[in-house]
Amino acid sequence: MIRRVVTTIKDNGKSSILQDMSIQNVQAPLPDIMPDFKFYNIWSTDVMPVNLKSDTDPTYNRYIPTQPLANGSMFRVVDYPPENQLMTLIKKMNTDELAAFEKSVGVKLILDGPHPFMHVTDSIDYGIVLEGEIFLVLDEDETLVKKGDIVIQKGTNHAWSNRSSSICRMAYVLLDGL
DSSP states (O other): OOOOEEEEOOOSSSSEEEEEEEEEOOOOOSSSTTTTTTEEEEEEESSSSSSSSOOOOOOTTSSSOSSSTTTTTEEEEEOOOOOOHHHHHHHHOHHHHHHHHHHHHHHOOOOSSSTOOBOOOSSEEEEEEEEEEEEEEEESSEEEEEEEEEEEESOOOOEEEEEESSOOOEEEEEOOOO
16 A cells, blocks of 8 residues: 655644545556556646645545646556566457557557557656666667666657566656646
């Protein structure tokens, strides 16, 4: 589980803890096939500048897309299991199954590209490898990123490829871009 602590400012002007809890909004796009593939939705916004006085939880019980909302931001942690099983499964899917899968993960698969999970978001993404290792795959390049490495993803076509035998956990902050 991932613990989230949210702060607030009380009516008396003093800072205080609003929430201290495990993340409740966890998306598992393939629960029957890859239960370890998870999106932990930490926080999101849909306006800039952010309303710091609102105590509403913007992630509670709602779907969070891959792309941040217009003028918004998103903070998400993703667990990527080893992809060998998923790649085998994708190759066996029919058109309807592929469409359902794409909808569940929010990514249009490009099966004839460098990697089937190639996708673009109109955002600047700050990605930090928390555990494990994963390949960042681009149209013309790829590189292995490991625990502690940081990727600045500026709206380019990319994919994440976990070729290891362990889960890779990454944290992302995405900001809407042009």
